[in-house]
């Protein structure tokens with residue numbers, strides 16, 4: 001492979017050298033690390049990474065290629081990709097392209113041969129790190145924040161209607177997914193469970209959602225700081241009080257904010273496929289897929305109306321909330337997995353069960 005030098009220049013003053021993977025193409029972003037050993041295609045196409053330069057801590061990346069199946073959105077929206085050792089000769093029966101071809105196609109600035117251990121230690125030490133992928137080591141990053149309006153760049157502009165091919169339930173439940181940067185596997189999880197799914201823009205109003213006559217509403221994952229969407233709290237509160245509602249990751253944080261809790265930044269985020277989470281009702285620990293830099297502050301949860309349903313085993317951070325009287329629940333981890341284990345798939349079943357067993361719409 002032809003190699004030309006590229007640089008990752010950090011706002012900490014550190015400069016890491018690597019080789020361009022694909023076409024040299026400058027870009028700035030927040031540095032984050034993901035510890036999953038597989039799933040780079042899902043990570044790269046997860047819109048939650050918009051505005052972020054992702055480094056994989058597992059050294060060998062690209063070894064099973066790139067397929068038509070594992071897209072989590074129509075194209076990657078991350079700001080850059082940093083790996084140690086890329087595979088030039090991937091092998092998998094589903095693979096259609098190499099990782100390098102896809103980096104070229106989507107013009108994602110990417111470096112290989114970077115000391116990803118050193119980079120991860122820097123992110124762990126400083127917590128919040130911004131950087132620029134560039135051809136010039138003197139080219140410093142200008143921005144030290146993620147665009148507060150980043151969700152509008154990844155959310156759909158028009159609604160998308162998906163019909164289940166497995167109408168196991170009559171009548172077929174209808175879930176509206178509010179798209180803050182949704183992963184396709186969230187829609188697939190609902191379709192596979194026999195729901196029709198309508199994906200709507202993140203700023204769809206209560207009345208517009210009501211007009212779609214949903215049985216339940218799901219607030220999706222997405223990029224950025226949840227507090228940047230504080231202006232949407234009233235709408236989200238109204239929606240979540242009037243329809244059975246579930247939130248995933250950013251959606252969970254937004255439900256918490258709308259109901260008076262606060263969010264805070266984690267020291268350096270949870271991103272990977274093996275984060276242990278305890279269900280506080282059953283005492284069971286499940287291994288979960290995670291990708292978030294913020295969490296709901298435990299002490300800010302109004303325990304009169306809510307209880308914390310799940311906590312992270314490693315740092316005891318809030319991983320799930322349930323309303324005490326309303327059909328309203330949310331999780332910080334990713335029950336749709338992709339990449340990651342499917343231990344928490346039951347969360348979708350529980351959500352849907354609320355309206356299937358009733359056999360009728362719960363709202364007025």
Ligand SMILES: NC(=O)CC[C@H](N)C(=O)O
Pocket residue numbers: 048220221222223224225226248249250251291292293294295
């Ligand atoms: N995957 C997500 O939805 C991420 C939520 C939010 N952007 C965070 O980093 O905490």
